[in-house]
Amino acid sequence: MSSTPGLKRKLAESRQEPTAKRHHLHGYDPQSPWLHGSPTGIWRTRGNPDVQHAMPLSNMVSAVQDLIDPDFDPLTAMLDDEPRFLKPLPARIAPEDLEFLRFRGALSLPESGLRDELLRCYIQWVHSFMPVLNLQEFLRCVAENDPEGNVSILLFQAVMFVGTAFVDLKHLQDAGYSTRKSARNAFFTRLRLLYSLDCEEDRIEILQTLLLMTYWSDSENSPQRDIWDWIGVCNTQAQSIGLNKDPASGEIDIKTRRLRSRLWWCLYSRDRLIAMGMRRPLQVNDGTSSVPMLKLDDFDFEPFSPYVVSKFYCRQLQDVSHQKRLATMFIEKVKLCQCIGRVLFAQYTPSQRQFGATDRTTVTLIPRQASDSEFARCGQKLDSWLSALPKDAQFIPKSGNNFHDGEDVLLLHGAMLRMLYHATSSALHRPWTSASKDQSKLRTDWRNAARAKMNDAAAGITHIIQGLNHLNLTRFLPQSGVTVILPAAVAHLTNTMSDDPAVRETSVDNFHRCIRVLHCLKDIYPAAGEEFANIEAAIKMQAGASSTFFQVMEYNLDAPATSLATRKPSNANSISQAQPHPPVSVTETPRPQARASSTQENMHQRTPSVASTHEPAPPLFPNDFDQYMDLGIIDNNPFNFLSIDIDSFPDIQTPSQSNKTQ
Template sequence: MAIEDVGHLWKKGALTIPDVPFRDALLSAYVEYVHPYMPLIELREFLSIVEEGTGESGRISLLLFQAVMFTGVAFVDMSHLTAAGYATRKDARKAFYLKSRALYDFDYETDRVAIVQALLLMTYWYETPDDQKDTWHWMGVAISLAHTIGLHRNPSPTTMPPRKQKLWKRIWWSCFMRDRLVALGMRRPTRIKDEDFDVPMLEIEDFETEEFPSHILPSCRTLRNSALLTDLAHLCIAKAKLCLCISHVLSAQYSVLIRDQGQAMGQEGNTRSSVMLFPKKLDQTDEVRDCDSELAEWLVSLPEPCLYRAPTPEDVDAGRASLVVQRALLHMCYHATLSALHRPQVLPSAETAAHPQCRALQDVSRRQVREASREITRAAQALFHLQLARYLPTTGVTVLLPAIIIHLLDIKSPNGGTRDEARKGFATCMGVLELLRDNYAAADFATQFLGAAMRKAGIDAAEPQGNGTAGTDARAGLTPPPDSSTGPSGAGAPPPSNFWDGSNATPNGMGVGEVTTPPDDADAEMKLGNCEVGGEEGVFEEQFGALVDFGEGGPGAEGAEMVGGMHGESGGFMMGGMEFGGGWGGVMVE
């Protein structure tokens, strides 16, 4: 490498590493909250080399090391970032991301496996919709390179050492899982086709589940608990199997289309991609039932460590916080997938409306979508109350949005009980989304878009005064995460009156209340209509149209930029050219 390139990397900070206490804190955060759902490194070897520090026991890629540091920043205690001179977590994430990107751009690393590992971690960066190198870009490069070196092929017949075979399997399935979840969140086509790889499904034997030596990250309790490491491995395997189901849901219900080709312009005049997944307009009854059965089979076949149970403070005290977060995220992804499967059926297109099976399937889909919203909200609420919600990855934004959309629809219900529960559920989800704004730009864009849409539709999510415990003072229930500021600008401060101004996320008068299941009687059902529009159903559809269809005039000054910004891992639910929520009546966000 040329000396001037080395000098440039030095100026960028790409060749410097954190001091030992900060480094170990970032590594612990990575081990507990990143590695469980993306086990793409040989953790024991990696940590041993870092701990030894002289290079005598081996060497690791600097690019991969900086990428690990970058992902750890999202979950490390804020006190470490403040001590290192960072004013906000977003500032720290950007600084560490730029270190990794500089090393990649200058071709510092030549090991293609290490490059794939680092790129997969870099997919968790997203800043603005005009980024040329965003999540979608890094996913494409990582998967292309993975195919080049043969990661998509079964390593068993090769002479590769068993430990390396296990690592390659984990890297490939990390690629696959990330590809499917990005497709689900961004409504982009999957890059990996099911027929293009033959890597066997992950097994417990592919994971590092033995207790780690006491001198490696001594403060990390996860590494001292073999049973916990085994449970986390079970969750990762279940997630990989769920992503196979996601493949079938996306192929059954959505088609790849191009809208306004070459005409979607960003703020700086550059053309944005408009290739997205749109709900199919033809009858998909059989495909929906097949996918529904597949998801049900996935659920009933879960091993005991993966079964959802309400977490308790004792779980956190026992050092199982990472298990609580990963288990909740797994089930939130499951319910978000169910919602994506059934949303296009709730208000079918004119072609399918005349089908004799329309009414029956629509009733089933309506119940499934509402139940998915409730379960996502319950899981989010449990994490919030244990102050664990901030440990969700960007996928947390993806899975929250379907629930928020349904809560907004139920707020317009003629049934008072349904409206009250919808307001509580909406407050819960928005409280979690507020915490995630500390980390992810996608949460900012989602909040701003929802605010613009609600103003357009005239939806008031605030609790009526004097209605139980969720009145004006209930916003005090927005407990800050463990490392958030508790001052006026912190996440735990009561939101100001202009809560939808892009810097606050939780509506005035809203707190995180208990979410219970509203009655499923006829009056409580969403008034969406079955196969025709008229009467009360027509009124509801018109109200929903006001929520998401900005019309020919667009969203106006307050919303145009917000809609354009919905381009990250949550953008598929709201971005221009996509049917909002994947098919609620074919209402378009322009």
């Protein structure tokens, strides 16, 4: 029988999955029951509709019972493990498409042990950062294997995919994957195939899936679509079902109303964080939305059933106060994202780098200097957020040695909030640090003050990162962790060229701290690997510029984090109310500085030093990880800044990229 070359290629690709991995997967055919004669709608499980269903041979059943346990029922055991909670695929999907999905593994689910671990990791490390599910109902259907659960296979595969970022690597290796990155790529490929073949019709579930898909972007294997593109698709889906409108205006039940509100603000916050991280324009327009700001009433707070708790045990499933603290942190993150949006809109403008290229996205954001009044408004909004931050969002455990169950999750959330604040402050002040033709004392003082703010932000981020690293929590950072680490790493790299030896040494150490975390996140988030390669390329381009660059490159990527057993006792019993920085007044609008034409020019550009009269800002969050790291904010040190253009990073070719173009 003849076959098209395309089908042959697809079938060949499907055979590349490791044997061990295939043996640990459950097939899924939602269009026919697994056992012949079972009532339609009761078991929606695997099977081939072209193969006659048959009961296990009676002699095989007898042999199993004799050898294992007279009371053992293999049929019941198989049914218990079979995913009966999935709803049927749309009947319109062509048989050849279904066959293709089977060959590519898109209808395959992890075996129950791995499935439960992936779900547990989703609950702990993903859902509270982006609460896109009605988690109670979702987990109930899976835990009870409810035949009437009607869980979308598209959405379920999305949950499995994001869980691969945080599950213990041993579980993935037992399933046949050599690395976490290969596992995540395989799970994402299944997910994207299901999405591409329109295997789901409900737009809410499509939107939930797309938001979870923003946890992966691989420019090497998928150059035509990155997470910024997925956010654009999410925005279109949301607008098409009126998700940007106040859900209270419609006649819908309370759970659906809550879900719609959370989904809108999940989309909004992801848009802001991705725009800041990728230096791309915003896509979600505030002006088109009438959805009220999130409040605790928009979350479902209730203990989960005992069976769900026993199956996916973690603190937030049984402690309502824990759920409320995590919800409070998410609400505060959304409010901070409003500040981020305002900063990006006022202080940055879209630009087309490599104009004319059509094989990738070329639009990027570049700094511009807004009016002093607009800058002041952005700063005031950021300060207001900080001063109003509730205590439930400022969590530090009473002991750094012995976390109570679930405190690590609260700690990581609180740390991410603080780092996002620092990163936003850095983005706010960055456009004002560039050299200007205006060399007046006022302009110079203002530039130095802005640089000092960026150094404060970089020191604050590194301080927290070091604390998380000592607690072995950096591997659980969300993708926005890359967003906050990058500006800190670049600031420290800049300061390695200071004329002060003490500043150089401190900056090199802090740069190494940041770069090690980026390296550790490479297998989880390809963006971390890309930024890591860009920073390395920027450094290597300067060979011979200064001996400091050779010192910068001597980082030990395999340096282990301090083990939990060697943690020093914590003195962080509480957090006092943080106070915002006093606003810096600007009485004159500096003229914008034209951007350098290349990274090479920027790396050699020297700019005036920070005034020695700069007073260090008070700590924003007292006692944050002070027991793990002796890192003070750099102050009263004369800097000679080496200007590094962070926006030029996407233009730098890594060695692997250069080979591809030759």
